[in-house]
Amino acid sequence: MSTPPDQQRREESAGLMEYSTESLVPFGPIHPALKEPEYFKLILEGERIVNVIPRIGYVHRGLEKAAESRPWVQNMYMFERTCGICSFVHSLCYGQAVEELTLYQVPRRAKYIRTIIAEMERIHSHLLWVGLMGHWAGFDTLFMWVWNDREVVLDLVEAIAGNRVHKSMNAICGVRRDMPENMTDRILERMKFLTDRARYYREVIDTEETMLKRTENLGRVSAETAEKLCAVGPMARYVGLKHDVRLNDPYAAYDEVPLDVITSNEGDVHALLKLRLDELIVSANIVSYAVKNLPDGPVRVKVPPIIPAGEHASHCEAPRGEIFYYVKSTGGRTPDRVKSRQPTMANIPTALEMLKGQTLADIPIVLTAIDPCFGCMDRMSFYDTETNKKWTWSGEQLRQYGINYYFPERAKQQRKFARQMGSSVNESLREAL
Amino acid sequence: MPTRKVGAVIPEMFRHMLEKPTTEAYPFKPIQLTERFRGKLDIDPAKCTGCQVCSLVCPASVITMVDLGTRKVGDRELKVRRPLFDLTSCIFCGECVDNCAFNALELSKQFEIATPNKADLLMNKAVVK
DSSP: OOOOHHHHHHHHHHHHHHHOOEEEEEEOOOOTTSSSOOEEEEEEETTEEEEEEEEOOTTOOOHHHHHTTSOHHHHHHHHHTTOSSSHHHHHHHHHHHHHHHHOOOOOHHHHHHHHHHHHHHHHHHHHHHHHHHHHHHTOHHHHHHHHHHHHHHHHHHHHHHSSSSOOOOEETTEESSOOOTTOHHHHHHHHHHHHHHHHHHHHHHHHOHHHHHHHTTOSOOOHHHHHHTTOOTHHHHTTTOOOOHHHHSOOTTTTTSOOOOOOOSSOSHHHHHHHHHHHHHHHHHHHHHHHHTOOOSOSBOOOOSSOOSEEEEEEEEETTEEEEEEEEEOSSSSOSEEEEEOHHHHHHHHHHHHHTTOBGGGHHHHHHHTOOSOOGGGOEEEEETTTTEEEEEOHHHHHHHHHHHHOHHHHHHHHHHHHHHGGGSOHHHHHHO | OOOOOSGGGHHHHHHHHHSOOOSOOTTTSOOOOOTTOOOSEEEOTTTOOOOOHHHHHOTTOOEEEEEEEEEEETTEEEEEEEEEEEGGGOOOOOHHHHHOTTOOEEEOSOOOOOOSOGGGGEESHHHHO
16 A cells, blocks of 8 residues: 555655755845845755855836837836936936937037946946945945945036936937036046045955955856856956956947956955946046046937837946847837846856855855845745754844854954843844844 | 055044034935926916927826817817826926926926825816816
8 A cells, every 4th residue: 555645745855854964045035125136045055055046037027018108218217217226327228229220310428428427327336336345244334434425426416417316317319418517627526536535445445354354265256157157247357357348339438538447357256346446446537537528519419209110239338237228119109129138137147156155154245246236135034954943034134144154253242232232132133143 | 465454444434533424414404405406396387388298208107188178269169288297106307397398397496295195296286176
């Protein structure tokens, strides 16, 4: 007589448990307030990650389909809202694809203004990222300082575009607002300030114990692997690949401004930090040059609402890497098809390679290192296959675990502090400590 | 191999300790807005002709045209339409302001428009009824 299926399954799984030393840690998936949440199934052996299985598509918003029912100009505002950090470059890339179909030329002054805004956006995005890296490494002072300096560039963007994040600056064949008068000196002064600050942060990152301990020799990927997995943006440049759309296929005014493409051969997270700060200095130089050499002329050409039939693809270098837009028109008021590809999507395979071989404590910092566009770190649950015990960690607890793993003395002090503070310290935080 | 030291942050730390807070004292002091700031939409009903261009260009479908009967111009009967603005979904892009040929619209500097009553954010109600 055969055993009942339930019992058979139980026996099978019991047998598996005996031999398996691997444990499964589901990581993610969703934080409703953020875009692009992701789910990573981590397979750990002890403390080390041996394999990562991603699952994407949790917040599929149907932007591409929505674009098919909206007029050409209105789509520009919708695609600007793809991302809350690098918003301008999305509308720029979509706009460029449409402009190629219209046969109108973008005025030279508009190209310069686009370059200025795009580079300011890169500066603010990189500063934001450096701050976040400081936060996850347990160096919150750096986070505060960097975000304070980020206000400088955001104020400039606000003075030019009227808003800090969603600039609504782009139009098809031009920009909607000219540069304000008498801004040149202010911009040059602020860019010099930001260059000095970037140099200072580079020194801090190079010498500070906290950052060195958390980022050195972490997330190593070989150049061949990164190239094979199609890494884009800083993720390709930190292993020595000279991939930059601004250099390889110049758009806007990038063929006229001085552009250095920074690459690094170290290939760890520490190199990524230095690379992004160096890129920030290059961006500040580009802004200074473009402001000084701003050509005269109109900033916009009026385009009829009907775009001629045809198709075109356009790509741009967003702060996180290459973005890509494909546009197809049948000669109507709305596009027939729009396709967009964002850099985080291209960088996920490389991120998985970076995660392999790292410890559980390094997950937040390695995932932040790719400058992801998702907020999956706010929920993490554990499942112990031997004792059938389940428990959950929030993002804050995971961060604390990471800090404690590397700085046990500091954890001891914090535990002491928590005891002294008594009930005023969050219960869950005390558990993590 | 970089040298490890703690010294780089100490002068900076003292500088920040002596500075005044960098955050804005916003609810207690009015906030400084830039010249190009885009706040709540304002309409001048006297200048509006009901041409409906604003409702065609709005990316967020904020503006709907409401029929208000007809009026006689010479021998012809023309429809009278006026826009109704639902600011709950306004994205403050300023596309309607740019496209208004009669300068009836402008974006004001007012940004404190949170309200418990949704109907407060319907604009041009008085004209449309």
